[in-house]
Amino acid sequence: KNRGTWVLLQNCHLATSWMDKLEQIVENFSPELIKKEFRLWLTSMPSPKFPVAVLQIGVKMTNEPPKGLRANMTRSYYAMKEDDLNHPTMPVVFKQLMFAECLFHGIIQERRRFGSLGFNIPYEFN
Numbered sequence: 001k002n003r004g005t006w007v008l009l010q011n012c013h014l015a016t017s018w019m020d021k022l023e024q025i026v027e028n029f030s031p032e033l034i035k036k037e038f039r040l041w042l043t044s045m046p047s048p049k050f051p052v053a054v055l056q057i058g059v060k061m062t063n064e065p066p067k068g069l070r071a072n073m074t075r076s077y078y079a080m081k082e083d084d085l086n087h088p089t090m091p092v093v094f095k096q097l098m099f100a101e102c103l104f105h106g107i108i109q110e111r112r113r114f115g116s117l118g119f120n121i122p123y124e125f126n
Contacts, residue, residue: 004035013047023051065109072106 012022026040042058044050066072080098087094 004037006039006041008041008043010043012042012044013050016047016049019049019051023053026051026054026057069103069106069110072109073102076102076105 009022012019040058042054066075085091085095085098
């Protein structure tokens, strides 16, 4: 905080025993002593143990998966570079494999919304 660097603490929900100490540290931040370039980034899953004071002081951002299979596959493809898709020895087979992987990933992401329903229930196809 004195040097103006950025600090990233990942998976804070896994360190519940340390949350009280984190709350004390954040509450003791003084605008006069902290450089304006300093940033404290925290990543966490929703947790009842996360200190409310830290949440109230900070800016909250969420990253949610896209809604729908098409949006999910589009996001997966836009995350790849053209060089990633052009395999030197088998370009066509590799692109087909990447399509199948993106499709599988999108289906799994969509099915996750339904919890225990979905793959666990036999459906009758007519």
